[in-house]
Amino acid sequence: MPPDKKKYSILIPAISITFGLIFGAIFMLLGGYNPLxxxxxxxVGIFGSMYDFGETLRQITPLIFTGLAVAFAFRTGLFNIGVEGQFICGSFAAVVVGIVFDLPWYIHVPLAFLAGCMAGALWAAIPGFLKAKFQVHEVITTMMLNYVALIAANYFIRTKFKALSERTELIHPSASLNFEPLSSLFDSSRIHLGIIIALLFAFIFYFVLWKTVCGYELRAVGSNPFAAQYAGMSVSKNIILSMMISGFIAGAAGAGEVLGVYGYMSMGAALPGYGFTGIAVALLGANLPLGIIFAAVLFGALQYGSQNMQLQAGIPTEIISIVIAVIILFVAANEAIKWMINLTRRRKEEAK
Incomplete structure (x- = not known):
């Protein structure tokens, strides 16, 4: 990478975050609160203790998964709005396997996790098939299937797996993603092995899309399906495969949450939100694995650390939400920052 390009690749995000913090401070001042x-x-909420840092990493984990799920579909020309529903299917399948079976941990953990992944993949195959065979737009089908997944999961929890407080019973300890040495390192926080799996998925994402023939076909179909078909590639097969891989990653996010954090699944009155946040994470990360990791870190850290803004500084949630939105807005608007830097450089050169 040329020195100038490398320098600006670091400078632009730094300027974007600085502008976001400045404008966030202005909103806090307008609300009558001390921005400092x-x-x-x-x-302090993010880095104040090893426990808080571990909880921040826990908050980041599902965002890496869902960001990768959305980005995989984007990279192959599809817009998967159904990551939310696939997340729910993955959560439910992982919990069922965690409750019904009682196996040695080295079998139970991968079985429950893979069950969640496969449930997400199969749920995503439905809009993939409809898109491939009948040209039904995936935005409509994936969005509607989110609510089908939520209502179906609620029904089964209420009728088949009900326990106290409208949630399932706890999974067997042998299905848990909790790893005591890792949790102890972060002062008994709820961090779990999902963070390692999420980073591994990011590497696999890169390898599959850019280092395999299958990935080349998926990107070719997404870029120009007519040219791909002319070259002998199966457009229908690759559309379904792309959606299934995207759903597989989304299901992994759901499995990680229930197996690593909660140990059960509760009935939800609304969608959990990880899938929709994953869209923002994917866009902010430019649909690249490393970018998605950094975007997930930004989102997750702000989400967890902001809780302490209300507790310690007494700032209401409405202003906190505005501050977070402004920071993310400026980070997302890096092209505008780049334009400002280039304009300043041109004026300096003209002045010479």
Missing amino acids: EGYEALF
């Missing part, structure tokens, strides 16, 4: 106290509470 607010940001101090934010950073």
Whole structure:
């Protein structure tokens, strides 16, 4: 990478975050709150202790998964709005396997996790098939299937797996993704092996799309399906495969949450939100694995650390939401920052 390009690849995000923090401070001042106290509470909430840092990593984990799920579909020319529903299917399947079976941990953990992944993949295959065979737009089908997944999961929890407080019973300890040495390292936080699996998925994402023939076909179909078909590639097969891989990753996100954090699945009155946040993470990360990891870190850290802004600095949730949105807005608007830097450089050169 040329020195100038490398320098600006670091400078632009730094300027974007700085602008976001400045404008966030302005909103806090307008609300009558001290921005220094607010940001101090934010950073203490993220890095104040090993426990908080571990909880921040826990918050980041599902966002890496869902960001990768959305990005995989994007990279292959599809818009998977159904990551939310695939997340729910993955959660439910993983919990069922975790409850019904009682096996040695080295069999039970991978079995429950893979069950969640496969449930997400099969749920995503439905809009993939409809798109491939009948040209039904995936945005409509995936969005509607989110609510089908939510209502179906609620029904089965209520009728087949009901326990106290409208949730399933706890999974067997042998199905848990909790790893005591890792949790102890972060002062008994709820961090689990899902963070390692998420990073592994990011590497696999890169390898499959850019280092395999299958990945080349998927990207070719997404870029120009007519040219891909002319070259002898099966457009229908690759559309279904792309959606299934995207759903597989989304199902992994759901499995990781229930097996690593909660140990059960509760009835939800609304969608959990990880899938929709994953869209923002994928876009902010430019649909690249490393970019998605950094975007997930930003989203997850702000989401977890902001809780302390209310507790320690007394800032209401509405202003906190505005501050977070402004910071993310400026990070997302890096092209505008790049334009400002280039404009400044041109004026300096003209002045010479």
